[in-house]
Amino acid sequence: MVELDMLVGRFVRKLELEKREGGVVNAVEIMLGKAESLAAVLENRALVAEHAGKIPEETIRELSAEGLFDLVKPSAAGGKELNATAVLKVCAALGKGCASTGWVGCVYNVHHWVAAMYPELAQREYFGQDDVLSSASFAPSGAAVATEGGYSATGRWSFASGVDYADWCFLTARVDDQGDGGPPGPYFLMVPASDYVIDHDSWQVSGLRATGSKDVVLNETFVPTHRACFLPSLLSGNSPGSRIHQGPLFQVPGHPFLVAVLVSPVLGAVERGVELFRGGIVKRRFSMTGRRQVEQPEAKIALAEADARVTAARILLERTFTDIDRLVPETPSIKLAQIPRDSAFAMQLLVRAIDIVFENLGGAALQETNPIQRIWRDVHAAKAHAAVNWNTQALAWGELSLDDAN
Numbered sequence: 001m002v003e004l005d006m007l008v009g010r011f012v013r014k015l016e017l018e019k020r021e022g023g024v025v026n027a028v029e030i031m032l033g034k035a036e037s038l039a040a041v042l043e044n045r046a047l048v049a050e051h052a053g054k055i056p057e058e059t060i061r062e063l064s065a066e067g068l069f070d071l072v073k074p075s076a077a078g079g080k081e082l083n084a085t086a087v088l089k090v091c092a093a094l095g096k097g098c099a100s101t102g103w104v105g106c107v108y109n110v111h112h113w114v115a116a117m118y119p120e121l122a123q124r125e126y127f128g129q130d131d132v133l134s135s136a137s138f139a140p141s142g143a144a145v146a147t148e149g150g151y152s153a154t155g156r157w158s159f160a161s162g163v164d165y166a167d168w169c170f171l172t173a174r175v176d177d178q179g180d181g182g183p184p185g186p187y188f189l190m191v192p193a194s195d196y197v198i199d200h201d202s203w204q205v206s207g208l209r210a211t212g213s214k215d216v217v218l219n220e221t222f223v224p225t226h227r228a229c230f231l232p233s234l235l236s237g238n239s240p241g242s243r244i245h246q247g248p249l250f251q252v253p254g255h256p257f258l259v260a261v262l263v264s265p266v267l268g269a270v271e272r273g274v275e276l277f278r279g280g281i282v283k284r285r286f287s288m289t290g291r292r293q294v295e296q297p298e299a300k301i302a303l304a305e306a307d308a309r310v311t312a313a314r315i316l317l318e319r320t321f322t323d324i325d326r327l328v329p330e331t332p333s334i335k336l337a338q339i340p341r342d343s344a345f346a347m348q349l350l351v352r353a354i355d356i357v358f359e360n361l362g363g364a365a366l367q368e369t370n371p372i373q374r375i376w377r378d379v380h381a382a383k384a385h386a387a388v389n390w391n392t393q394a395l396a397w398g399e400l401s402l403d404d405a406n
Contacts, residue, residue, distance in 0.1 A: 028086040034066045035093035042097030043272075043371065046210070050374065053203055054164045054212035055101055064131050068094070068105060073112035074245050077127035081247050084257050084324040088264045088317060095265030096272045099378035100210030102265025104162040108133050110261050114170055115190070116250055117234045117241035121226045122190055126168060135163040135216075136170035139386075140186045142218060144173035150224040151175065153189055158202070161213040167193055169216050172231060188234055190227040191218065207381025237329055252327040256339035259387045260320055263343050263350070266382045267313060270350045273375040274306050277357040280364070280372075302360040309353035313346040320346070334404055337397040344393040347383055354379045 045056055063069060071086045073079020080086070087109050095102025111134040115126045126132060142155015157171050171189045178184060195218070202215035233239050237253040244250075249257070281293050281303060293299045320342045323335070358365050358376045365372050386392070 024082055024086075027080060028082055028089060031066075031068065031071060031080070031082070031086060032089045032093060035068055035090045036096075038062065038066075039093055039097035042094060042101050046098040046100070046371065046374065047369070049098060049100060049210035053209055055104055055162070055210055057165070059101060060133075060165050063094075063101075063105060064133075069108040069131075069133060070112065071109045072249060073109075074116050074127075074247065074250070076245065077112075077116070077123070079112060081249075083249060084260070085318075085321045087261050088267075088321045091261065091264040092268035092271070095268030097268075098210065099265050099269035099375060099382070100208050102268055103208055103211050103262075103382065106261050106265055107136065107161045110258055111136055111170060113249065113254060113257070114188070114234070115168075115241075116245055117239040117254070118190060118229055119226045119240040120244060123241065123244070125227075126190065129167055132167050133162065133165055134168040134170060135160040135166040137216065138172050140172045140174050142171060142173045144175050144187060144189065144223065144228070146175065146178050146182075147222070150222055151187070151189065151228055153191075153218045153221050153223055155218055156199075157216045157218075159213045160198075160216045161211045163198055163214055163216060164212045169193070169196055171196075171216065171218070183230055186231040187228045188231045189223045190229075191221065191223060195221050195223075205381065207377035207379070248325070248327075251329055252331065253336055256327070256336055257324050259340040259393075260317070260324060260343040262382065262385055262388055263313075263317060263347050266347060266350050266379055267310075267317060269375050269378055270310055270313075270354045273354050273357050273372055273379075274303070274310050276372055277306065277361065278303060280361060299360060302356050306353040306356040309349045309356075313349040313353070316342055316346045316349070334397070334400045337393075337400050340387070340393040341397040344388045344390045347388045348390050351379055351383050 042059065045059060049055055049059070067080060068090055070079040071082050071090060073081065075081040087106065091102045091106040091109070094105045114136065115123060115134065118126070137157035137160050139157065139159070141157045142153055144151040144153040151173070153171070153173050155173065160169055163169060169191050171191055172186050173189055174185070175187050176184050197217045199215040199217060203209070203213055229239060235253060235255045237251055242250050281299050320339055323339055354376050357372060361372060364370060365376070367373070382388070
């Protein structure tokens, strides 16, 4: 009888899980449809956005109204609380229209996950704002000194994507002496927009211009204790927020997720680049000979390789994000390292794909009105992010793999 009860219990739990997963899949497809419907609009605005150095305000309003920044925001805070795969699909679709918009959409989404890792009081302050958005800078570019009730933080932080529209910014600061015996090291500070200064002249770059990833400055700014999280704990999946939210994404280490999402808008951008290349081959004639490019075997081979690389990158990323959605607290370190490794490798595939496209379009690709040159610059800018550096992620995985072998 006991065994029968156990079997029935397992069956019920399995049905509940399947029901939840089915609901999530349907919700993801709905959000994906919304993102895809906006891609053409984003592409039309991309040049204006690049010249402005930030996403148009109307784009932010439209994406926010459709809930496209709330994919992993906790349901208790009014979000969709979907899964990592939702971020991949939606941000790739946004990136297909505009890589910078996809990038900013990506970071706005994952920063809700970050906020959900903080103590309850900090979450109430953060999620208590309607349509809240946040930026971040993970490099420990500033320092904080423990003081009564919190910290005094000073420094300049770079690469705060989407900061123009952010209500909060998460900034990593070094704390050398806690005073109360707490661990020294990097702390992630949650700072409201009223407490930091944006250097609007600091983002003069060749790619991802419209992300507006400007510098943020603090000068002896007070940050209360509840808005400061020890960064290793926050990323480990063992933080105050992981005991508040019971969803699976809030129970596992966040580092693999935060790395992998950065490749999602790049995937969409390069897919669009290959589409434009295919159409360009059919239409283009060489100015010197008058011959059509579609007649050249080299163009067909280039298209085949670029398309194969993009296809391989999507397959690898889809598997990677499925792995993220299946993470558990006990996931081995080698598996956690594989996710950033595979994400960085997908980036390598995508960079080479857009290089092939750019190299085979000749001078036509240099025109500012040709989206391919912007895609090429945006992809190379994304590749420069430290989190998706191939050598770094390959070395981390390789060391763990050989340690296991020994």
